[in-house]
Amino acid sequence: MQNVVIGFLGVKLDVGKNRRWKPTLSLVEHDEFHVDRLELLYDFKFNRLAHAVKREIEAASPDTEVVLNRLDLSDPWDFEEVYAKLFDFARGYGFDEDRERYHIHLTTGTHVAQICWFLLAESRHVPALLLQTGPPLHEDEPAKLDIIDLDLRRYNALQHRFDLIAQEYSDLLKGGIETRNAAYNGLISQIEHVAGATRAPILLLGETGTGKTQLAERIYTLKLDRRMIKGRMVHVNCATLSGPDGIAMLFGQRRGYTGQAGSERNGLLREADGGVLFLDEIDELGLREQAVILHAIETGRYYPLGADYEVTSQFQVIAGANRDLRKLAADGLFRQDLLSRLTAWTFEIPPLRQRREDIEPNLIFELARAERELGVQYGFNLDARERYLKFCRDPATLWPGNFRDFGASVRRMCILAARGRITRAMVEEEIRRLRGLWSAAQSDPDLKLLADLLGPQVDDIDLFDRAQLAEVIRTCRHSASLSEAGRNLFAQSRNRRKSTNDADRLRKYLAKFGIDWDQVNGA
Structure with missing residues (x-):
């Protein structure tokens, strides 16, 4: 592995007038520490000195590459x-820790520069x-060179900066929403610490609509920003991984498998x-699929369909589930060994009804998002805002779809708002709409299924079509591909x-109902 040193040009010491020792040149004068590449930062005012130092280093150590x-x-x-x-x-530099070992030269540069280097190294930027x-x-002794690993938390002046950085990451995980629920804020702080400290799997539990997918994406962004990963995030809807097509989708397939x-x-x-594998709805994964994916998670190796040799893939796992995996394991529906592998770090996302103090910050967030996407500035009349918040915070309002229902509700009122003003009458209409949707969904499983997918649009579908569409959606969700779902649905008529x-x-x-395969399967 090559040694790379990054540091400032010493605008006084590297001149060498007052003493013979030059800090930058001395980097290549140690037999026990070979510098393969030196990244030398300099101000243009010292351009001549920078090139002179580059020539000195190349003469003293021809194997060292000097990059100005x-x-x-x-x-x-x-x-x-x-x-x-x-x-x-740092953000623009292409660090490659698999091939190179990096060092920061602290001796040169101002004290401010040295503090900044400390902060960037501690945060792993x-x-x-x-x-x-x-x-x-002494003249007969070699120059000093020490590799140091300071526990920077001992320095109070820097601790405040670390706290600010931690707060930035917590804000990232919360999507920039100033949440007020103490339990949720504590949960986010734990996730921020765990995500930045370990590569172990993370399991996110919670009801539908609590924001597991968005939180997984933000964890990925945090890990990417801290250089814990390099690759992309791959979102896998485990409900679609049934049958051979699902296995091929997950593990890949060689031409020889089908010819x-x-x-x-x-x-x-x-x-x-090199990135993150997000196993969404992992509680829907079949036992056979659980067995093969467990081996891949534990070893990073697996066999594509039709392959005679294993391939490798190193990834970090985030899993999401709506149901209690421990109960599923007790009922024989989920493998205990996979459960043990996933539950090293388990976080349960609370539903909206347990975070009513966060409704107002989320209302502000949803209005701002609607403004960005629709290009109109939206706001509530005072009495309308008070009425809507009172309804949202009412213990009788259970929010079965959680933030998915809440976000859709705010978006509907924005779209219907004339000149961007949401009135009391519009709020009352929206409250009636929500109560109607929730009441009907509780008594009609077909309507609940369609309401979760289509929202208020379900009201425009004839009763005759609702049962048929609901059955089509169920078939799609239990099929591995669009083609398989089509074969199951049209098995008799296709012969004619x-x-x-x-x-x-x-x-x-x-498409008649404005939906596609990805929407049905939550992709």
């Missing part, structure tokens, strides 16, 4: 400017060890290599048709 990085500073003692420019440098050089104590050209596929596990493109026939049927 121009970083102009108006005031090298200005903390905000120095931190911002070093932060931008620069994944490096700290390197300190010094002149020899047909163009049948090869990498699989979702391969796509998640000249064309047997069941997938296209099903796609057109769903």
